[in-house]
Amino acid sequence: xxxxxxxxxxxxxxxxxxxxxxxxxxxxxxxxxxxxxxxxxxxxxxxxxxxxxxxxxxxxxxxxxxxxxxxxxxxxxxxxxxxxxxxxxxxxxxxxxxxxxxxxxxxxxxxxxxxxxxxxxxxxxxxxxxxxxxxxxxxxxxxxxxxxxx
Amino acid sequence: xxxxxxxxxxxxxxxxxxxxxxxxxxxxxxxxxxxxxxxxxxxxxxxxxxxxxxxxxxxxxxxxxxxxxxxxxxxxxxxxxxxxxxxxxxxxxxxxxxxxxxxxxxxxxxxxxxxxxxxxxxxxxxxxxxxxxxxxxxxxxxxxxxxxxxxxxxxxxxxxxxxxxxxxxxxxxxxxxxxxxxxxxxxxxxxxxxxxxxxxxxxxxxxxxxxxxxxxxxxxxxxxxxxxxxxxxxxxxxxxxxxxxxxxxxxxxxxxxxxxxxxxxxxxxxxxxxxxxxxxxxxxxxxxxxxxxxxxxxxxxxxxxxxxxxxxxxxxxxxxxxxxxxxxxxxxxxxxxxxxxxxxxxxxxxxxxxxxxxxxxxxxxxxxxxxx
Amino acid sequence: xxxxxxxxxxxxxxxxxxxxxxxxxxxxxxxxxxxxxxxxxxxxxxxxxxxxxxxxxxxxxxxxxxxxxxxxxxxxxxxxxxxxxxxxxxxxxxxxxxxxxxxxxxxxxxxxxxxxxxxxxxxxxxxxxxxxxxxxxxxxxxxxxxxxxxxxxxxxxxxxxxxxxxxxxxxxxxxxxxxxxxxxxxxxxxxxxxxxxxxxxxxxxxxxxxxxxxxxxxxxxxxxxxxxxxxxxxxxxxxxxxxxxxxxxxxxxxxxxxxxxxxxxxxxxxxxxxxxxxxxxxxxxxxxxxxxxxxxxxxxxxxxxxxxxxxxxxxxxxxxxxxxxxxxxxxxxxxxxxxxxxxxxxxxxxxxxxxxxxxxxxxxxxxxxxxxxxxxxxxxxxxxxxxxxxxxxxxxxxxxxxxxxxxxxxxxxxxxxxxxxx
Numbered sequence: 001x002x003x004x005x006x007x008x009x010x011x012x013x014x015x016x017x018x019x020x021x022x023x024x025x026x027x028x029x030x031x032x033x034x035x036x037x038x039x040x041x042x043x044x045x046x047x048x049x050x051x052x053x054x055x056x057x058x059x060x061x062x063x064x065x066x067x068x069x070x071x072x073x074x075x076x077x078x079x080x081x082x083x084x085x086x087x088x089x090x091x092x093x094x095x096x097x098x099x100x101x102x103x104x105x106x107x108x109x110x111x112x113x114x115x116x117x118x119x120x121x122x123x124x125x126x127x128x129x130x131x132x133x134x135x136x137x138x139x140x141x142x143x144x145x146x147x148x149x150x
Numbered sequence: 151x152x153x154x155x156x157x158x159x160x161x162x163x164x165x166x167x168x169x170x171x172x173x174x175x176x177x178x179x180x181x182x183x184x185x186x187x188x189x190x191x192x193x194x195x196x197x198x199x200x201x202x203x204x205x206x207x208x209x210x211x212x213x214x215x216x217x218x219x220x221x222x223x224x225x226x227x228x229x230x231x232x233x234x235x236x237x238x239x240x241x242x243x244x245x246x247x248x249x250x251x252x253x254x255x256x257x258x259x260x261x262x263x264x265x266x267x268x269x270x271x272x273x274x275x276x277x278x279x280x281x282x283x284x285x286x287x288x289x290x291x292x293x294x295x296x297x298x299x300x301x302x303x304x305x306x307x308x309x310x311x312x313x314x315x316x317x318x319x320x321x322x323x324x325x326x327x328x329x330x331x332x333x334x335x336x337x338x339x340x341x342x343x344x345x346x347x348x349x350x351x352x353x354x355x356x357x358x359x360x361x362x363x364x365x366x367x368x369x370x371x372x373x374x375x376x377x378x379x380x381x382x383x384x385x386x387x388x389x390x391x392x393x394x395x396x397x398x399x400x401x402x403x404x405x406x407x408x409x410x411x412x413x414x415x416x417x418x419x420x421x422x423x424x425x426x427x428x429x430x431x432x433x434x435x436x437x438x439x440x441x442x443x444x445x446x447x448x449x450x451x452x453x454x455x456x457x458x459x460x461x462x463x464x465x466x467x468x469x470x471x472x473x474x475x476x477x478x479x480x481x482x483x484x485x486x487x488x489x490x491x492x493x494x495x496x497x498x499x500x501x502x503x504x505x506x507x508x509x510x511x512x513x514x515x516x517x518x519x520x521x522x
Numbered sequence: 523x524x525x526x527x528x529x530x531x532x533x534x535x536x537x538x539x540x541x542x543x544x545x546x547x548x549x550x551x552x553x554x555x556x557x558x559x560x561x562x563x564x565x566x567x568x569x570x571x572x573x574x575x576x577x578x579x580x581x582x583x584x585x586x587x588x589x590x591x592x593x594x595x596x597x598x599x600x601x602x603x604x605x606x607x608x609x610x611x612x613x614x615x616x617x618x619x620x621x622x623x624x625x626x627x628x629x630x631x632x633x634x635x636x637x638x639x640x641x642x643x644x645x646x647x648x649x650x651x652x653x654x655x656x657x658x659x660x661x662x663x664x665x666x667x668x669x670x671x672x673x674x675x676x677x678x679x680x681x682x683x684x685x686x687x688x689x690x691x692x693x694x695x696x697x698x699x700x701x702x703x704x705x706x707x708x709x710x711x712x713x714x715x716x717x718x719x720x721x722x723x724x725x726x727x728x729x730x731x732x733x734x735x736x737x738x739x740x741x742x743x744x745x746x747x748x749x750x751x752x753x754x755x756x757x758x759x760x761x762x763x764x765x766x767x768x769x770x771x772x773x774x775x776x777x778x779x780x781x782x783x784x785x786x787x788x789x790x791x792x793x794x795x796x797x798x799x800x801x802x803x804x805x806x807x808x809x810x811x812x813x814x815x816x817x818x819x820x821x822x823x824x825x826x827x828x829x830x831x832x833x834x835x836x837x838x839x840x841x842x843x844x845x846x847x848x849x850x851x852x853x854x855x856x857x858x859x860x861x862x863x864x865x866x867x868x869x870x871x872x873x874x875x876x877x878x879x880x881x882x883x884x885x886x887x888x889x890x891x892x893x894x895x896x897x898x899x900x901x902x903x904x905x906x907x908x909x910x911x912x913x914x915x916x917x918x919x920x921x922x923x924x925x926x927x928x929x930x931x932x933x934x935x936x937x938x939x940x941x942x943x944x
Binding site for chain 1: 857918922929936940
Binding site: 233234236237238243244393394397398400401404405407408411412414415416418420421422423 | 849850851853854909912913915916919920923924926927930931933934937938
């Protein structure tokens, strides 16, 4: 029974309506915010399985040297020939999956586990490795290096 | 309703709305809507289930559309794109987990809605078409669940799909062709993924829109059904749908959203490992919970029953059950005449108990091999 | 006897006679030997003739007379087996190496058939255990025909050949698995059984033919067990890093002085199993205890190295579990997993460094690996913490939702109350 009078009643109504609209509005905003963030594309625009822009810059690698970089969770050998050409090969030895290394004094790629050797094209030239290393596609945009599956 | 003078802002809003309303003509619609009523009685709480199912469906559509912005339906990229959504996209984990948990919640609510309609005999004349469209919507819902399950292309989904698409192959004559059409080939491959994707985002939504539209129009046309026992007793009055029942609906909807968000944060949906078709099937492969009773039943059938392959008998049995489910109002003529249908109720309870037992059995860890 | 010079001569002699062999090629040399021996159908003289069909020498025009002498054009036995035509019958085992060497040690001849072929097999054989024993009159040893066969000799690359790489071990085992024969030579006869347990045998079964079989370590024709000082060189042709480390270690000279066979001392020669860190331990698999007494500096060093390896191994394992948990929850941890791979590499390198038998070397490598594993662990835990952050964000949303629900319920109650009082 509204025995306190319609003014108090009216205030209560107004307050409840305000509470309702504010809380529902805030709840809806708490849905809209994540959706808005979701729709804006993140910095890493491609899933890292197919194309990766490397952290290392093209100018960081000296000619005749190499580096192991991650690509799709696996190791990749990024090497710069004496002529300055960038090559990317999978760094997992095809014999028993050890990580290979570049030997700049011999200009070849060597696996320390069982003495397997590859040339700079990934071809298995001596020792146990049964298959060549897989070549990956390297593109240079300015100073950025982008590695992709061939 | 308000006895105080409206504020200038409200007055401007009202003027704008009436300008649009004059042109669209929603005045008539709002008159009809204002008349919509919900009877109040002992079983009124079950009326919420239909609206809840509709709300959860909207949640699935909304989160599904958001997922579509990043998902890639190819065998080489599907898993990675879901991982990308989970790990890189802001709140991607939330959208994806809500969609996966929401699917399960949705199926559960749809089943409860159907059961409440069944036991409250809301399928009596003149609501037969509402029931039939509803039963078909149930099958579409299960189809959504089955097709969506494969899309992340992880080990569990891949092998569960392989097992699941083996079942229709049992049907004589058209079975192998049906399985081939489902799979897009002889085995589950990237072609299956493309197909299931098309089914999940286009074919099923389109069909659902049509059937759901029919279902809802029928509900508006015939209003809320009152169970026979209440018809005899009389109701305790009625509630206006707008705004009273709707506000109560919204309490439920908000609670559902809260539950889904909590599930997403505390029990995030697993990503698993990328499917490798050449590796052996992991032990304990099974489909989602709503298929478990059928899956388990098929396991118990002997290889041959009276010379017919056991699995075929199982598939035919399920087909019969589905047919009966769709045509319940046509089969239970007595209900329309106000007679109680105890045998139907008993049959339904028996089926439910059986399904529950089978589901529990399917969830038990695999026992050791029986006597060799 | 210059069979080589005789070849064109015999071919010229054979030309006017009609070819009676199964082959209808007009230039084939006449070979009554085969015909007659086949026709005799005798258990002793027919089988050699039968197997000449696939024989590599026969296919290159070298027929029976090249090794046995005689006259292939005659079909009368006395004339065909004429000693004046060089007939010598079945060569004795002692004669065989020189007989084969007549051609196979002649560079000028061999390069006409295959310029890349080696011609030092005879010289090698003379340096082998078999060759030396044969020279002293022991005929119960292998000579050319024992492994290559005498008739029906197949090229080495032919997989049916007893000396094709996949078949070498079984061929050696014909004699080296014969207990009586080996017993009379004071050699063990269980070598093949031991080898079959080894990682090298198992690798070959899986198809990796780069793993060694008998001839890889013992040599082909110069077959002899590697000497004590040579074992490390032999193993080192594949296991380069381990051999280099071993040669820098105190064990290198010490083992040579004690007559211990290098790598084989700890790793066995034939039953080479997958090594484990337990080789450094006190238990049944421990290798160090046979020389280093408990409590001695050597034993202490072994225990220290084992402790280091175990530390790195368990740290890496635990970190992998954390990262895997994060990955399965959908967190992006591929970078962390990549870095963790470096910890695995450190462990492999540390195990190689054990062969320096110097604790400081192992400690350094393990230290590098531990640094990597610890950083990866931090990163993995950060990924898992992200999950926690979400839960905290959730509390805020749930609070708002609870507020909205409360507001709704209050409003509903208010409307109902209003309607009831009207």
